[in-house]
Amino acid sequence: MTALVTENLVKRFGGVQATDNVSLTVEDGQLHAIIGPNGAGKSTLIGQIAGEIAPDSGHVALLGKDVTTLSVFARANLGLARTYQITQLAKEFTALDNVLMATNARASHNFSFWKNAHDDSDAVSHSLAALAKVGLLDAKNRTVAELAHGEQRQLEIAMALATGPKVLLLDEPLAGMSQGESAAMIALLKSLKGRYPILLVEHDMDAVFSLADRISVLVYGRIIASGTPEEIRNNVEVRAAYLGEEATA
């Protein structure tokens, strides 16, 4: 089954054509990477898929269902999880509470007033596992404000994983991570790959080329090329618009 389809998405901001007729598909189990210059519209595209930004026209289908008019949380409840390019966390919460909040989203609503959220051992162990995956287990009781920038980026991903997603949207998961953490994160993504369909936006070309099954290149809101990593690496247009020298390295 196709996990995710966008059809002719269009979005303008005043004079800026941020998304220009974007159609793409993410097949089940596939890692589809989107690359493109800054301001090409990658985050805007993710926003439209997640439901935060309403497209001017076009459709989004998730797991075979048209979700164009659904709200953000309804899409999330269908199994869509995302990370943000610019960290979005509950600042005064501990790392664990942040993930716990995500874990609690697995049930589509949670109007439980009585039991202590920390007494739910299932949820807690699930959350701890998510923290462990990104290497943040030691930081579980620190509040977000006390985490270094890179650690916050890791937490960002732990939260998306903890919701038990069916489709993952990752907006620059490696941004802000040091080389060491990047390597660990690439390994993690590799292990996730195949299990979840993933739409990945990333500027780290080493990561993109080693992870992606398919790459689409977005320039000025338009997909100018789409294909296997090899095809993209050798595409002249892409090299001129985006990759520059790096592809040869």
Place this chain on the structure above:
Amino acid sequence: MKLLPTAIDWRAPRTIVAIVVIATFALLPVLVGDEGGFYVKFATRVLIYALAAIGLNFILGFGGMVSFGHAMYVMLGAYCVAIPAQHEITSGWAHIAIALAMTTVIAAGAGAVALRTTGIAFIMITLAFAQMLFFGAVSLKEYGGDDGLTLATRSNFALFDISSNAGLYYFAFVCVLVALYLSWRAVLSPFGLILRGSKANTRRALALGHPVFRYQLVAYVLSALACAVAGVLLANLTQFASPAYGAWTLSGELIVIVILGGLGTVFGPLVGAVLLLALEEVLPTLVEATLPDYKSNWMLLLGLFIFFIALALKRGVFGSLRGGKQ
């Protein structure tokens, strides 16, 4: 959430203060004896304010929704006693039931509109609703308009006898205890976690799949209900209901109580209520004793006191005490 200990530490200052406050309240009528009727009534008023503040704190401290109109639910509660009483309905349970039903309907409606906005706009729109209800009550000519309505007798609760001052006092005390316990449970529950999380980062909560609006609306209605019960009690205490109970100044006072006590702590509102009302009671006497000419200017001191508390303590009086284990 550092403000909220996950387990109770019996030796933490917060716990000790909480226990002392509760114990004092529990024993107060005994301590002051028969002669102290005035103190019992005063303490009842403190409890009633605390109850309303506990309600407000639920959305303000934990949900980040600064309602500047919660006095309207106090007023609503009071009128739900006075108007039925005018029509010879004196059962207290009926009064409470009417108050809860009316409040649920009104709060759900007002909340649904108000929650479209956030931040300062939310403050103002809740104020707007309260003002509308206030002017509505002022124009109720058949129910006394702004002169208000007097109650012939207190409500009649079959099991609790609140016709005596001590009876009403303990009734209010039980209400406060229940409200404290409920909000303690709710805040630590998944519901509370999500409510607090939505306050900290709404966008993220939505993206995780939480229907934030619904959570907030439910919390808003619950908090309004606490205020309505406070209104029912206030009407019984003063045997009077008037639009003044819904004035924006009272809404403001509730906010002050919550912040003074300690935003986002479960017990803070009670401490805040004790502090503010006790000061309003003590300061005039104090000033009179020292500078008799300036007795009527005691509010100057109250203002300064509040100002310096806000400046010095980041999390209110109770919130600044050390809590339990993190």
Place this chain on the structure above:
Amino acid sequence: MSELLQVKNLNAGYGASSVLFDVNLSIREGEVATLLGRNGMGKSTLVKCLTGWVKPTSGSISFAGEDVTNAPSHKIGKLGLGLVPEGRQIFPTLTVRENLLATASNANGKSWNIERVVALFPRLGERINQMGGTLSGGEQQMLAIGRALMTNPRLLVLDEATEGLAPLIRADIWRALGELKKEKLAMLVIDKDLKALLPLADHHTGLEKGRIAITGTSKELEAQHERLHALIGV
């Protein structure tokens, strides 16, 4: 060449938790230095000490000949420390042009102006009247660098300034930094791209859990490949 920045035995932290322990660092006029280390090792905390956002618990910092250990941020800024902070922090309610102009200064006789910044980042030229808050992540990053340059600093501090930038732009930035170095602008660079840092920088400081774990020139560092590997996990 004189010392432009000198950090001596610096200790700092947040409240009860200490983060930096006896850190030393010095940068001379026209020199380029780097800070290396994994996430959470204290690189940004050191930067915050330099800018006066975090007050050191002990040790001293002098900059441009003055002791700035406890100086207010704006004074340090006036002395010529130009910051590109972690997480961009551009002004969302100002247009791109206003972001560049608001804090511009030419006190140090250097000559950065809007034209030069736009020439460096043409993308900013296209967005010149757009609100900062609506720029894409990468555009914000360019703006943050441009904004720091507009203060015509004596020392440019870049805390992960290439985060989220497209490869082409990143290459542009490294090239631009190379040019700035030729103009004898001193720099302190934090970045994960060691490949780009090694040819650019004169010397490096690696942090581990807030302590200096390695120092040396690019050559010396390459020689200690193993150690470096362990330190930053290349």
Place this chain on the structure above:
Amino acid sequence: MTAQLALSQLLNGLQLGVLLFLLAAGLTLVFGIMSFVNLAHGSLYMLGAYFGAATFAKTDSFTLAILAATVGAGLVGLLLDRFALTKLYTRDHLDQVLATFGLILFFNELIRMIWGPGSIFMQVPDALSQTVDIFGFTYPSYRFAIIGAGLAVALGLYLLIQKTRVGMLIRAGATHPHMVASLGVNIKWLNTLVFALGAALAGLAGVMSGPIMSVQPGMGEPVLILTLVVIIIGGLGSIRGAFYAALIVGVVDTLGRAFMPTIMRGIFERNTADAAGPALASMLIYLFMALVLALKPQGLFPATAGATR
């Protein structure tokens, strides 16, 4: 209803709007731009009125009264900021609410101690005490003067905020004060300046309304609420928004009061109309605000097209 009456009501609305704008401008600056919730803004208005009235009573010069009110309130604002409020800028909004609520009580009581509990008198300056005849109706010249002064201040403020470096810095400091400081600007003084400017405008509004309204302790609070309504409708932090919203609120409020009862009488029978008309008129601006917010939660003219990512 004649055209003259409609026109004079429009002028009335404009005059109210302009006065509200003077208050709203200062409040929206500190509130929207410095992100500081200053409930004591109304107190500065009150102080301005008292300073002005006292000076006017002593010297008989309205110019001096205006000077005293503006400078006096500005000075109080400056001192407040330097010695008390700076600490609060980085704190939670609600701490600011608490602190400035305390200040309201303090100032009201202080005024009562100094000038007594009753209203004090402030005359219209002689030069403006006449009425002007235009298009066949008379209109108080003092109110004309208010309109003129308000429009001038509006223009000046617009230029200051939108066109000058100081304005840019003020706006920049609202979101990232640390960053502004690190780029070499003394943000503290900048904030003080803004605060004092806002205070001075409040003082100006106070002295200008002195001859119209009663100058008495607590006069700031009702006005504060109305001002808050204005800046919410206008969109927080937007001087332009505050300007339009103030005029809209002024005109809507005035026209509503003037014509609502007549309209209601056209629809309902007299008794119902007399009961509902004024009640509706008191609710009108609140209704209007609720409506605006329900449709545009950011207000009519939001300061930023502010998407955050």
Place this chain on the structure above:
Amino acid sequence: KIGFVAELSGPQAPLGQDQYDALMLLIEQNGGKLGGVAVQVIKEDSQLKPDVANQVVDKLLEKDKVQIITGVTFSNIMMAVHKKITDKGVFLIGSNAGPSPIAGAQCSPYFFSTSWQNDMQAESVGKFASDKGYKNVIAMAPNYQAGKDFIAGFKRTFKGGSVIDEIYTPLNQQDFSAELAQVASKKPDALYVFYPGGLGVNFVKQFQQAGLNKSITVMSASTVDGTTLPALREAALGWMSGTFWGPDFPNEANQKFVAAFEKKYNRIPSQYAAQSYDAAQLLDSAIRKVSGKVDNKKAFHAALKAADFKSVRGNFKFNTNQFPVQDMFMFDVAKDAKGRVSLRTVAKPLVNHTDSYAAQCQMKAL
């Protein structure tokens, strides 16, 4: 021990202050005594909040155990505490607020008023307007209970002409420009207004600025009085006001009172002061009659009811509902002998006037 409750803080404080000052004036003149008995006055501020009023009254009743309470400035405060006090069998001598339920159905033997029932002032203005033969009158008041009562009272006694328009303004409204434009365009014979306290100050000033003082006669109730005139001064010249008392009353008791008050407090007393002074005189006479035995409630009640004192207003006696029966006067604002702006008697439209709710009062015997 006597309790005194009034608004002593906030914008309405001048009223409460006048009540208090007049009360204390008499006690001081009597050397700290009322009716020959040394009294202690416990002063409490009700802050214009009903629940606070309740609180302070509780304190007076239960902690201080007073036997008499006087004062009370506002109707809604009176409504909040009236029942509580009288139920306790404590005498309440109201020296200002007189809401209709208390004059009517809810009347109590323990309650006496030395002021008036709210409608009385309005009725005297209405009568005056009829006497003058005004045909077209516009009536204006804030939109709240008292405002409506004051217009109703006016209409009750205004005969021979018509109220062409009734304008109710929102209670929180401070600027009346819109309404004034309206009024000016209708060119009435006279305008009747009720704007108490600060509202009145605003209204009068704005009226003058709109240039209407010359063209329209204004009759007012509770608008220009001793508390607002110091702030209004010349702006109010020519305004008329209907009430029961003015500082220029020639009777001896009044001359003495006004002189003493001016001497002690350096201002012209307002009617609130006069009412309160009468309340003090009433207590003085009644306590003397029972020779200090206030505990004997029956006797004390009878003594109060007799109203055996020289009221500053001249004629004074209690009706069945224990509200005053008194003459009502019309005043205008003019300069007094010392050149100060004050009230001057111009007419006496109603003689031995009673309020219109007494019939609804079934006074219980004590």
